[in-house]
Amino acid sequence: MxxxxxxxxxxxxxxxxxxxxxxxxxxxxxxxxxxxxxTCGGRVFPSAPCDVFRPPDPARKAAIEGHWSEPETMGKFYTDFITENPSAIADFRAANPKEFPPSGGPRFNKTNHLTPKSAGGCPDNPGNLQPHDTLxxxxxxxxxxxxxxxxxxxxxxxxxxxxxxxxxxxxxxxxxxxxxxx
Known part of the structure; x- marks a missing residue:
């Protein structure tokens, strides 16, 4: 990093x-x-095992970006995240009443890759993903x-x-x- x-x-x-x-x-x-x-408990710093930064690879980055531009990919992450963290949105709203509320689905407005796509971060590993909406x-x-x-x-x-x-x-x-x- x-x-x-x-x-x-x-x-x-x-x-x-x-x-x-x-x-x-x-x-x-x-x-x-x-x-x-x-005030959110969200993740912004990469951690093991998803903290490996690779040399820039434009083809890999383009493939990851293409994958994440698909509504099915974004929808699956939303569903998986809410299934694993059923109170995440309610907890965020309670702790951050003045913040813009997170998306209620079917997908988040933005999904962060803690190890960025340009550094070859894991494209689908939940350990490398954080809904921007819940930050x-x-x-x-x-x-x-x-x-x-x-x-x-x-x-x-x-x-x-x-x-x-x-x-x-x-x-x-x-x-x-x-x-x-x-």
């Missing part, structure tokens, strides 16, 4: 580049946001940032700073956050 998102990119001197340092600080803030501000605002902020990095958007800092400011999350609560497992 660190290589894919450029968190440990090194310069000619062997030290982290300025870009990598900024991304790592942002990643630490993202971990802090998840730990301190999440709270804090987790959507994190997911949006991963999207900016995946798209190699050079303006990611500005978007992050604006979104972070609009979230009203206190920077001192998440800056330099270090989880216990780090």
């Amino acid at each position: 660190e290589d894919f998102y450029g968190l440990n990119e090194k310069g000619p001197d062997g030290k982290p580049t300025a870009e990598a340092t900024d991304r790592m600080k942002t990643y630490q803030a993202m971990l802090g946001i998840k730990a301190n501000n999440c 709270c605002a804090a987790c959507k902020l994190i997911d949006d940032q991963f999207g900016e990095w995946q798209n190699n958007n050079p303006g990611w800092r500005g978007k992050w700073n604006t979104a972070f400011r609009e979230s009203r999350i206190k920077r001192w609560r998440v800056a330099g956050f270090t989880p216990s497992w780090w």
Whole structure:
């Protein structure tokens, strides 16, 4: 993951580049946001065994995107998710009354791949999938940032700073956050 998102990119001197340092600080803030501000229990960080990032493979990505553009695929994931998590939508609504409510079916508006399609993430493994509809605002902020990095958007800092400011999350609560497992 660190290589894919450029968190440990090194310069000619062997030290982290300025870009990598900024991304790592942002990643630490993202971990802090998840730990301190999440109200949904949703997943935004990949975990084993679905945390394998492969080199970019445009053909594999196109195949996964084609598969997920089929209504049957999206409908099956919705049905499987609700079957495994029957109270997920009600729990989300209770914990997040001011958030836009999740889809009531027959499919979610968006399904996130925790290990992205462009990195060869498991296309159908529930361990790699998260309904975007059931993410709270804090987790959507994190997911949006991963999207900016995946798209190699050079303006990611500005978007992050604006979104972070609009979230009203206190920077001192998440800056330099270090989880216990780090």
